[in-house]
Amino acid sequence: MTSVRGRGGRGVVGIAAYRMRVIQAYFVVHLRDQMAYLGEVALGGIILAVLLFVLTQLWQATFRFQGAHTLGGYTLAQVIWYLVLTEAFITSRVAFARKIDTDVRTGDLAYALVRPGGYVSAHFGAYLAERLVRFAFALLVGGVFALLSVGAIPVGPVPLLVGLTASLVAMLLDFVMVLGIGLGAFWIEDTSSIYLIYTRVSMILGGLLIPIDLFPDTIGAIARALPFAAMIHGPARLVLSSGLAEVPGLFTMLGGSLALAGGLVWWEYGVARRRVTAQGG
Amino acid sequence: MNVVRFTGAYVWANLRITLAYRAAFFSAVLGMVINDAIWVVFWWLFFTRFPSVDGYGFRDIVIVWSICATAFGLAVGLAGGAFTLASRIARGELDFYLVLPKPVILHLVVSRMDTSGWGDALFGVAVFAFLASPTPMDAVAFVGLSLIATTIFVSYAIAVNSLAFWTGRAETLSDQLIFGLITFATYPEKLFTGAVKVVLYTVVPAGFVAYIPVSLLHEWDWGWALVLLAGTIGSISVAVTTFTVGLRRYQSGNLTAMRA
Numbered sequence: 356m357t358s359v360r361g362r363g364g365r366g367v368v369g370i371a372a373y374r375m376r377v378i379q380a381y382f383v384v385h386l387r388d389q390m391a392y393l394g395e396v397a398l399g400g401i402i403l404a405v406l407l408f409v410l411t412q413l414w415q416a417t418f419r420f421q422g423a424h425t426l427g428g429y430t431l432a433q434v435i436w437y438l439v440l441t442e443a444f445i446t447s448r449v450a451f452a453r454k455i456d457t458d459v460r461t462g463d464l465a466y467a468l469v470r471p472g473g474y475v476s477a478h479f480g481a482y483l484a485e486r487l488v489r490f491a492f493a494l495l496v497g498g499v500f501a502l503l504s505v506g507a508i509p510v511g512p513v514p515l516l517v518g519l520t521a522s523l524v525a526m527l528l529d530f531v532m533v534l535g536i537g538l539g540a541f542w543i544e545d546t547s548s549i550y551l552i553y554t555r556v557s558m559i560l561g562g563l564l565i566p567i568d569l570f571p572d573t574i575g576a577i578a579r580a581l582p583f584a585a586m587i588h589g590p591a592r593l594v595l596s597s598g599l600a601e602v603p604g605l606f607t608m609l610g611g612s613l614a615l616a617g618g619l620v621w622w623e624y625g626v627a628r629r630r631v632t633a634q635g636g
Numbered sequence: 637m638n639v640v641r642f643t644g645a646y647v648w649a650n651l652r653i654t655l656a657y658r659a660a661f662f663s664a665v666l667g668m669v670i671n672d673a674i675w676v677v678f679w680w681l682f683f684t685r686f687p688s689v690d691g692y693g694f695r696d697i698v699i700v701w702s703i704c705a706t707a708f709g710l711a712v713g714l715a716g717g718a719f720t721l722a723s724r725i726a727r728g729e730l731d732f733y734l735v736l737p738k739p740v741i742l743h744l745v746v747s748r749m750d751t752s753g754w755g756d757a758l759f760g761v762a763v764f765a766f767l768a769s770p771t772p773m774d775a776v777a778f779v780g781l782s783l784i785a786t787t788i789f790v791s792y793a794i795a796v797n798s799l800a801f802w803t804g805r806a807e808t809l810s811d812q813l814i815f816g817l818i819t820f821a822t823y824p825e826k827l828f829t830g831a832v833k834v835v836l837y838t839v840v841p842a843g844f845v846a847y848i849p850v851s852l853l854h855e856w857d858w859g860w861a862l863v864l865l866a867g868t869i870g871s872i873s874v875a876v877t878t879f880t881v882g883l884r885r886y887q888s889g890n891l892t893a894m895r896a
Contacts, residue, residue, distance in 0.1 A: 395808060398808045398809065398812060399808075399812075401812050401816075402812055402815055402816075405812075405815070405816045405819055405820075406819060409819055409820065409823050409827070412823075412827035412828060413689070413823060413824075413827055416689050416690050416824075416826070416827055417686050417689050419690075420686070420688070420689050420690050421686060543659070543663070545657075545659075545660040545663055545664070547664070547667070548663040548664050548666060548667025548668070548670075548752075549663075549667070551667045551668070551670075551671050552667055552670050552671065552674075555670065555671050555674040555675075556674065558674070558678075559674050559677055559678055559681070564678055564682075565678070565681055565682060565685070569685050570681060570685075571681070571684050571685070574681065
């Protein structure tokens with residue numbers, strides 16, 4: 356049993372250390388939970404395998420029909436590995452906005468807020484555990500699929516590590532955005548449609564199914580100006596590239612978006628807390 | 637006729653219940669319209685870059701999406717219970733329906749409505765009307781073929797959800813099989829060959845949901861129309877048989893609930 360003791364002294368450092376321990380405790384508990392239901396996670400691999408199979412057929416037909424060895428600078432094998440990386444990010448998403456939405460509408464949030472450790476820290480620990488397990492499993496399934504269908508491609512260890520680090524930062528940004536959507540339940544009845552739109556817009560403008568390098572110029576420029584490309588396309592492209600020239604731009608976009616979204620959601624959370632009312636019963 | 641009136645009354649009641657929360661209803665419908673539209677945007681982006689893939693173009697994929705979205709939307713809108721059957725079987729919640737005079741399976745499937753389905757149906761009809769440039773005959777064929785595809789979607793949902801009678805919990809498996817059907821149905825048929833194509837006309841009937849209806853919309857062929865009819869009757873038979881045989885294994889739950 357994991358326990359979180361004390362508030363870790365006074366001041367910002369003490370509070371931050373305490374929050375970290377809370378996150379760690381929730382992370383460990385939910386990691387064990389994920390491991391207990393690994394079969395359920397494994398079944399999720401069927402979806403990914405079906406998607407990758409269909410997309411591989413599509414891209415194979417496209418390369419064949421175009422009679423080209425490369426499209427937008429990508430070989431067929433690179434496109435399939437690109438899809439593995441982008442699909443792993445998307446299929447590992449955790450739809451916890453629905454839980455926040457329910458907490459807000461039922462008034463359960465009022466009880467959750469008075470628990471020690473903090474509501475957001477608890478969600479973040481749980482999110483991180485679930486997301487990382489799903490992401491690792493998706494990479495495993497996708498990697499095996501890509502190896503069997505198009506074979507291995509040369510990938511440098513440094514671009515791979517930096518790309519995976521960028522994916523972790525992107526997951527943090529995704530958490531902040533989904534938290535913001537879930538807290539929207541303080542103002543609207545149901546946030547599920549907003550979450551659905553968020554996921555779909557990020558999929559298209561993030562270059563999930565088509566690398567952004569293959570977008571028409573104008574739409575490609577718009578996509579690059581938004582954070583979704585840095586969250587989905589950026590890390591995948593980085594892993595497939597031979598150099599690190601795109602690293603500063605990618606991390607600037609991710610960091611800037613995280614600071615902006617974090618500030619807005621922090622403000623939203625503050626306003627939302629003042630609107631909390633508990634239901635009787 | 638009695639069955640049609642019963643179904644109509646149930647759908648109307650479900651619709652009135654969901655309309656009690658108007659904002660939630662319209663946001664769910666709008667959300668699904670935008671969701672579907674984004675997929676069409678993906679295909680627009682794809683065909684802007686590659687105007688034709690193996691003879692398949694943007695208009696072809698628009699027709700695929702219009703049929704699939706309309707049929708799936710009507711399926712979950714009119715018979716949403718078929719898609720939640722596995723969890724209700726696992727929780728032993730069928731008792732209420734077993735003692736009523738109407739056919740159990742019909743009662744179960746029409747007893748639930750997924751509001752977002754109306755967004756799918758609205759999107760499908762709108763896309764067909766505005767992007768597929770249909771003639772009046774195309775429009776008639778579209779309505780008929782969409783209703784047939786709806787029937788197959790519902791039958792498939794009943795069959796895969798009924799696996800819960802044997803496995804206990806089948807929610808994830810049935811969701812994924814339905815997801816697989818939708819995924820295969822919304823991509824061009826020409827991508828798939830050999831054994832995969834056999835699967836797409838049997839275990840995952842994307843051929844009957846999308847490929848044959850789309851080819852009939854392009855060019856009517858009585859031979860393929862009869863194949864589609866046979867496939868539809870086959871789907872209904874498999875669904876009813878699976879459910880009926882499975883129901884003999886059903887065990888009630890001890891959950892006490894009040895229905896008001």
